[in-house]
Amino acid sequence: MKYNSSYTSDKWLTFLRKTDSEILHLSKMDIFKGSGRGGQKRNKTSNAIRLTLSYLSVVETSSRSRAENIDKAIKKLRMAIALDLTSPLVHRCHFQNFPEEIRAYLFKNTIRISSSNPVYPFFLGCIIDVFIKHEGNWTDISTEYKTSKSQIRRFIAKNICLKEPLKKLQDEIVGLRP
Numbered sequence: 001m002k003y004n005s006s007y008t009s010d011k012w013l014t015f016l017r018k019t020d021s022e023i024l025h026l027s028k029m030d031i032f033k034g035s036g037r038g039g040q041k042r043n044k045t046s047n048a049i050r051l052t053l054s055y056l057s058v059v060e061t062s063s064r065s066r067a068e069n070i071d072k073a074i075k076k077l078r079m080a081i082a083l084d085l086t087s088p089l090v091h092r093c094h095f096q097n098f099p100e101e102i103r104a105y106l107f108k109n110t111i112r113i114s115s116s117n118p119v120y121p122f123f124l125g126c127i128i129d130v131f132i133k134h135e136g137n138w139t140d141i142s143t144e145y146k147t148s149k150s151q152i153r154r155f156i157a158k159n160i161c162l163k164e165p166l167k168k169l170q171d172e173i174v175g176l177r178p
Contacts (some may be wrong), residue, residue, distance in 0.1 A: 006052040009084040010092055012125050013099060015053075016081055020074050027077065028052040029070075034061035049073045055078045082125035082166050092132055102126055106148040111155040127156070128165060136170050 007015055007026070015023070034048035048061040049069040058080055060073035085092065098106055101122040105113045113123050134140035142149045156162045 007056070007081070009081075009087040012013070012084060012092075013095065013122075014174060016078060016121055016125065017101075018124055020071075023053070023074055023077060024051075024070070026053060031066065051077050053077060053081070055086065056084060072103050078121040079124070079161065082121035083128065083161060085128070085168060095126075095129065096108060098126060109147050109151065111151055124159070124162060127152075127162060128169070131166055131169055132173075135173050136166075158167070 015026075018026070028051070030050040030052070031046050032048050032050070033046050044062070045066075047064060047069055048059065049066065050057060050059045051073045056077065058073050058076040060069040060076060062072065064070050092158040099122055101119050102113075105111070105119065105123060113120055117123075130141050130144055134144070138149045138152065142152050145152060156166060
């Protein structure tokens, strides 16, 4: 497979819109024998997967099936893309209107989207961008989402993968203020 490292965190939305096969084509895939429990078959077959897209890398070894591990690795890579904060803040936030993928989940007073939903990484990426856009001001963020501050905070509390990136952003934003 061809390996192309054209990904940067300011292109997160473009890369999330790519199909699984396009993401696989742009990523470097390593296949190796998984270690740990799982019986004799685990030690005989190479079914563990590592996908690397530029500087992002994910590993999936949970299944005995190579195909299942590839699917799970792609989902993990999509999450890593959505939560990537390596570019400076000004380059990350770039959309004026919410992407079409998440519009059906917005403006309903309650934020309900499952982590198993294929749109979930888009939603997390948008929360990060709106957080950057409004410099962590919860009132402005909730106004843009047309919901309450408590709904936004509850969603973040339930989705712990957002806590660390938002804490990092909050610290960075505070550090940029005079």
